Amino acid sequence: MIDKELLAADLIGRRLLKVTTAWHHYADDEPSLVHLWLHLEGLGPVLFHTPSTGLSLRADQPHGPYPMEEHGSVTVTDDSPDVPVTRFVGQTIRSVRQIGYNDGKVGFTAGLTLQFPGGSIRLLGLVDDLLIAHDQQLGAVEAHLHEDVTLARVVQTSGGRPSQWDAWTTTGQYLYLRYRHGEGTVEQHPSEDVDT
Structure with a gap:
């Protein structure tokens, strides 16, 4: 099931086996997360990435590190303790909720909240950046994020x-x-x- 688009509901009831991340390293800046793979039981690796604005889910294998001409390099790591979602390895996804962004001018699906028995994590795609938000507020953007629970x-x-x-x-x-x-x-x- 490689390179297949997935729906958020496809993740429900799947146990998280491993987390793989790809980081873009610029010359003088902090690395930024460009890809996240959640390896899910019965589904395989699921790629979370942001094609521009919003979040895309696809069944896809992690790739190796690679250099980027004039723009640094990309490194790939497994189960890094610095990535908050790794604390849920071994747990099953109980629910998935879509996170909408609306500032009155622009509206789109910005990401997902994944609920595990041990807590929840938000995965967001905002302006070409993939963000993992755990127990943190995202400043001014927070007022424009909403989850559908009506x-x-x-x-x-x-x-x-x-x-x-x-x-x-x-x-x-x-x-x-x-x-x-x-x-x-x-x-x-x-x-x-x-x-x-």
């Missing part, structure tokens, strides 16, 4: 303990909701079959 329909399927609901967002994403003793959980699934 529920369009909710149906209670059980009044027991826990009480349970099927729910759908305005974009058609299926959610499984449970509530018991003042605490609730939300699980995102690619279909209404919660075993997936």
Whole structure:
């Protein structure tokens, strides 16, 4: 399944096995992240990159390091502890939410929030830069980032303990909701079959 475009929903329920990064090194500047591969169980390596503005997902193998004429070089590393997403290696992606950018003039899908049992991470493609945001605010751009979590329909399927609901967002994403003793959980699934 190499060089195939993927949807965000394809990542749900996949265990993260390894992280590979490609860094662009300029002469005098800090290196910048140009490509990120998440190696997912049953799916293989998934390339996250920003073709211009926004984030693209593709099944694709990592490439090796290479020189760039007049613009430095690109190095490739596996499971670098400096990359926040590596702390989720071995965990399964529970949900994926799209992050929209809208400043009143321009609007586009800027990235994704990946939710793991141990926390979440945001992957963003903004103006040719790939950003990994973990427990941090991104300054002025933060006010223009929004995640779709608006529920369009909710149906209670059980009044027991826990009480349970099927729910759908305005974009058609299926959610499984449970509530018991003042605490609730939300699980995102690619279909209404919660075993997936």
